[in-house]
Amino acid sequence: MFERDFSGFSGQIGYALVPMVARGVMLGADQPVILHMLDIPPAAEALNGVKMELVDAAFPLLKGVVATTDVIEACTGVSIAVMVGGFPRKEGMERKDVMSKNVSIYKSQASALEKHAAANCKVLVVANPANTNALILKEFAPSIPERNITCLTRLDHNRALGQISERLNVQVSDVKNAIIWGNHSSSQYPDVNHATVAGKPVKQLINDDAWLSGEFIATVQQRGAAIIKARKLSSALSAASSACDHIRDWVLGTPEGTWVSMGVYSDGSYNVPAGLIYSFPVTCRNGEWTIVQGKSGLSIDEFSRKKLDATAEELSEEKALAYSCLS
Amino acid sequence: MEDYYYMEELVQKIPVISICCYLFWKIIKHFVKLLDVEKDPMIVLVTGAAGIYFYDFYAHTSYLRADISVSKSLYRCQIGYALVPMIARGEMLGPDQPVILHMLDIEPAAEALNGVKMELIDAALPLLKGVVATTNVVEACTGVDIAVMVGGFPRKEGMERKDVMSKNVSIYKAQASALEEHAAENCKVLVVANPANTNALILKEYAPSIPEKNITCLTRLDHNRALGQVSEKLDIHVGNVKNVIIWGNHSSTQYPDVNHATATTDLKETPIKELVSNDQWLNTEFITTVQQRGAAIIKARKLSSALSAASSACDHIHDWVLGTPKGKWVSMGVYSDGSYGIPEGLVYSFPVTCDKGEWSIVQSLKIDEFSRAKMDATAKELIEEKSLAYSCLN
Numbered sequence: 001m002f003e004r005d006f007s008g009f010s011g012q013i014g015y016a017l018v019p020m021v022a023r024g025v026m027l028g029a030d031q032p033v034i035l036h037m038l039d040i041p042p043a044a045e046a047l048n049g050v051k052m053e054l055v056d057a058a059f060p061l062l063k064g065v066v067a068t069t070d071v072i073e074a075c076t077g078v079s080i081a082v083m084v085g086g087f088p089r090k091e092g093m094e095r096k097d098v099m100s101k102n103v104s105i106y107k108s109q110a111s112a113l114e115k116h117a118a119a120n121c122k123v124l125v126v127a128n129p130a131n132t133n134a135l136i137l138k139e140f141a142p143s144i145p146e147r148n149i150t151c152l153t154r155l156d157h158n159r160a161l162g163q164i165s166e167r168l169n170v171q172v173s174d175v176k177n178a179i180i181w182g183n184h185s186s187s188q189y190p191d192v193n194h195a196t197v198a199g200k201p202v203k204q205l206i207n208d209d210a211w212l213s214g215e216f217i218a219t220v221q222q223r224g225a226a227i228i229k230a231r232k233l234s235s236a237l238s239a240a241s242s243a244c245d246h247i248r249d250w251v252l253g254t255p256e257g258t259w260v261s262m263g264v265y266s267d268g269s270y271n272v273p274a275g276l277i278y279s280f281p282v283t284c285r286n287g288e289w290t291i292v293q294g295k296s297g298l299s300i301d302e303f304s305r306k307k308l309d310a311t312a313e314e315l316s317e318e319k320a321l322a323y324s325c326l327s
Numbered sequence: 328m329e330d331y332y333y334m335e336e337l338v339q340k341i342p343v344i345s346i347c348c349y350l351f352w353k354i355i356k357h358f359v360k361l362l363d364v365e366k367d368p369m370i371v372l373v374t375g376a377a378g379i380y381f382y383d384f385y386a387h388t389s390y391l392r393a394d395i396s397v398s399k400s401l402y403r404c405q406i407g408y409a410l411v412p413m414i415a416r417g418e419m420l421g422p423d424q425p426v427i428l429h430m431l432d433i434e435p436a437a438e439a440l441n442g443v444k445m446e447l448i449d450a451a452l453p454l455l456k457g458v459v460a461t462t463n464v465v466e467a468c469t470g471v472d473i474a475v476m477v478g479g480f481p482r483k484e485g486m487e488r489k490d491v492m493s494k495n496v497s498i499y500k501a502q503a504s505a506l507e508e509h510a511a512e513n514c515k516v517l518v519v520a521n522p523a524n525t526n527a528l529i530l531k532e533y534a535p536s537i538p539e540k541n542i543t544c545l546t547r548l549d550h551n552r553a554l555g556q557v558s559e560k561l562d563i564h565v566g567n568v569k570n571v572i573i574w575g576n577h578s579s580t581q582y583p584d585v586n587h588a589t590a591t592t593d594l595k596e597t598p599i600k601e602l603v604s605n606d607q608w609l610n611t612e613f614i615t616t617v618q619q620r621g622a623a624i625i626k627a628r629k630l631s632s633a634l635s636a637a638s639s640a641c642d643h644i645h646d647w648v649l650g651t652p653k654g655k656w657v658s659m660g661v662y663s664d665g666s667y668g669i670p671e672g673l674v675y676s677f678p679v680t681c682d683k684g685e686w687s688i689v690q691s692l693k694i695d696e697f698s699r700a701k702m703d704a705t706a707k708e709l710i711e712e713k714s715l716a717y718s719c720l721n
Contacts, residue, residue: 019409019634023418049627055559056620056635058551058642060566158451166448173453223449230442237412238449245451 012236013084013126014039015050017243022059026080026244028252034064038074039085071109075116080251082243083109083137086127099129099318100325106133107326110140117144122287124246125151126239130184131263131277132318138265138277147288150250151263153188153279155235155242156180159223160190163216164202174198179281180220180261181304182311183318188279189307190220194298213303254284259292270297270308276315368425368456370511371414372471374502375478375520376407376430376460377440405633406477406519407432408443410640415447415455419473419641421649427457431467432478468505471514473648475640476502476530479520492522492712493719499526500720503533510537515684517643518544519636523577524660525712527674531662540685543647544660546573546581546676548632548639552620553583556613557590561602567591568599572678573617573658574698575705576712581676582701583617585609587692610697651681656689667694667702673709 014037020026021033035054039047051067068074075081087101106125113121121144125134130151138149157180165172175197181189192212195202206212219226227235249260259281268274269291281292292298300308407430413419414426428447432440444460461467468474480494499518506514514537518527523544531542550573558565568590574582588599603609616623624632646657660676663669666688667677679686694702 015634016409016412019413019638020416023413023416023638025416029422045627046629049624049630050634052620052624052627053632053635055555055565056548056552056624056632057638058554058558058565059638063564155449159449161451162448165451171453171456172448172451223445227442227445227449230438230445232439235446235449237408237443238446241412241416241450241452 011084012233013239013243016236016240017082017084018050018054019057019059020240020244022054022057022062024061025241026247028248029061032061032063034066035062036066036068036074036076036078038068038071041069044069071112072116075109075112078113078117078121080247081113081117081121081123082247083123083125083133084127086133088128096321096325099132099321102127102129102133103136103322103325106136107140110137110144113137114141114143120145120287121148122247122250123149124243125149125263126243128184129318131279131315132322134263134277135319136322146265149265149277150246150289151184151277151279152239152243152246153180153184153261153263154246155239156184156188156190156220156223156279157261158238158242158245160192160195160216160220163219164192164195164197164206167211167216168197168202168205170197175202176258177281178202178261179259179298180279181308182279183315184263184279185311185314186221187311187314188221189304189311190217191304191307192216193301193304194281250284250289251287252284253286254282259283262289264289264291267291269293270300272308272312273316276312276319278312278315366424368427369420369472370427370429370470371419372429372431372467372474372510373407373410373414374431374467374474374476375404376411376443377432377436404477404481404631406636406640409633409637410475410477411443411447412450412452413637413641415450415452417454418638419644421645422454425454425456427459428455429459429461429467429469429471431461431464434462437462464502464505465509468502468509471506471510473644474506474510474514474516475644476516476518476526477520479526489715489719492525492715495520495522495526496529496716496719499529500533503530503537506530507534507536513538513684514541515644515647516542517640518542518660519640521577522712524674524676524709525716527660528713529716531674539662542662542674543643543686544577544674544676545636545640545643546577546658546660547643548636549573549577549581549583549617549620549676550658551635551639551642553585553613553617556616557585557588557599557603560608560613561590561599563590563592569655570678571599571658572656572692573676574702575676576709577660577676578705578708579618580705580708581618582698582705583614584698584701585613586695586698587678647681647686648684649681650683651679656680659686661686661688664688666690667692668699669702669706670710673706673713675706675709 047067051065054065134149134151138146157178160178161172161175164175178195179191192202197205254260261279262282263277263279266272266274266276266278272278282289440460444458447458527542527544531539553571554565554568558568571588572584585599589596590599590602651657656678658676659679660674663671663673663675665671669675678689
């Protein structure tokens with residue numbers, strides 16, 4: 001049985017995510033789950049409302065629901081932790097203020113997870129700034145293996161696949177091996193140099209390098225804002241769905257010949273500084289992710305190199321800002 | 328003597344031939360699997376998919392009770408938004424059934440609707456073979472195999488019952504025509520928006536060429552809620568409780584009936600009435616909890632149920648299309664054929680089993696006096712709603 005913990009989930013993403021988890025989208029149709037849902041005290045009644053709805057839906061796979069504002073109760077025995085809760089930026093707030101609030105949230109949740117979660121608990125940080133929140137979590141939960149702490153860039157990865165499929169008018173399931181490099185922010189680098197459709201390189205099929213290095217990248221980077229403009233609310237459905245994909249592929253493995261994008265603790269691959277949570281192309285097997293290296297790594301052209309470095313630089317700056325908040 | 332040897336040879340050959348046939352059969356099956364022919368996509372329509380209009384929870388209660396005051400707050404209806412990813416993940420029609428989603432909403436919601444389409448693309452879902460987001464009812468209804476009508480007109484402050492009914496009658500009249508003219512043959516319809524039973528009835532009246540058995544309304548949510556309440560009371564897993572019944576109107580007059588429900592513990596099926604052994608609770612608190620659950624959710628969330636409503640809509644269609652498991656029935660609002668003394672010509676919730684895409688009312692269940700009174704009361708309310716609806720048409 002898996003216990004899953006969602007922090008901060010009276011918001012939309014959590015609400016979209018819990019029925020997906022309860023239906024087996026995250027861990028497979030034969031994996032029973034127990035949901036632990038965590039939120040702050042002002043949201044306690046709403047949280048209980050979600051628990052009531054989960055009971056009302058009579059899900060066969062859902063073996064229990066814990067709705068709590070107590071972080072220890074929430075983290076106890078957890079095998080998979082999806083951190084959706086965080087402090088959003090409000091109008092007039094400085095970057096440092098937002099960072100400061102998130103640093104304290106992730107510091108305290110790190111302690112609770114470290115002490116009470118199951119051994120080998122896998123963590124996915126969704127709340128922004130995702131990469132840096134994950135880094136804080138890692139710093140304050142030193143006994144959680146660093147390979148078990150990740151952040152979500154699968155949403156951007158799926159968005160990139162979606163854009164290619166629309167451009168080429170093919171089924172999205174035929175497009176694979178896009179890469180999202182770096183930070184889950186507007187400095188991310190959506191890279192389709194190695195992507196294929198039914199075995200043929202996307203670069204060839206699209207045959208429009210200007211679009212691929214210009215509009216395509218900007219569209220994927222700014223997709224979140226485009227969704228907000230249309231819906232007047234941020235993405236929930238697609239974020240929740242991608243979070244399920246991230247965990248499912250991590251736990252159950254990626255299909256042969258396919259890689260996905262995950263924000264993981266950098267080991268220095270591709271000359272990305274170690275000690276950052278950076279999005280890389282990975283394959284997954286037996287519950288472990290591995291950065292795609294190939295014989296000598298995927299080839300990185302000059303254009304890509306600059307982009308990889310720019311997003312790494314932003315992450316180093318965020319890291320410095322976060323650490324300054326801790327002092 | 329020769330016959331004997333002949334027989335012996337034959338007896339020796341039979342196993343060899345059998346093994347060869349068996350292996351040949353396995354090879355054929357393997358090749359067929361390799362071909363892996365994908366099913367043709369089914370087209371599923373969801374109306375009200377943008378999820379930005381407002382839903383009045385008092386629509387859950389009787390439209391005809393004069394003492395209920397109109398709620399002051401208006402709530403977002405998110406059922407469509409919760410429903411579309413479930414459909415696109417195969418929860419409605421099975422993990423091997425590709426789908427094309429048609430999403431319909433009103434003009435003011437067009438941008439939000441497009442936002443939902445964008446998100447569906449962003450989710451890169453393998454089963455989703457196409458998305459149409461439109462405000463044009465004809466485009467939305469074209470070729471549709473399954474229609475889930477979430478869109479309707481909610482009651483706003485100061486509105487008379489007759490006005491709300493009138494607005495819904497015209498919405499469902501228009502959508503009935505479009506479905507009748509443009510949907511696929513044998514299109515299956517599920518009405519979710521309240522007043523669900525009466526909206527479904529209007530739809531039926533104005534789409535006479537859609538078989539009446541294909542027009543249903545959602546009471547599976549109440550059915551699942553009843554299962555949930557029983558499972559909580561008995562502290563057992565909800566998957567082990569079955570065969571509750573929701574009779575009648577999807578409103579506060581619905582009758583949640585556990586007289587025939589059972590729980591499976593240690594491979595044994597035991598009647599719920601025995602296990603709970605508290606008829607007082609079953610006849611009062613249990614019933615009112617299920618009847619008023621919608622209001623309880625709104626009180627807690629400040630929003631109406633979306634997750635559970637969407638999930639139950641998937642269950643309703645799933646069981647209808649793919650069949651109910653043996654020994655299990657579910658509740659669906661269906662066109663009454665007079666079973667159990669319920670007047671014909673109403674869309675009334677009954678216990679049904681499903682097989683090969685068709686529902687059948689479970690017959691010959693014993694109905695005690697208490698239940699009889701409840702079933703008649705909710706039928707009476709439906710007759711009154713029907714009259715009100717018809718008066719709006721004139």
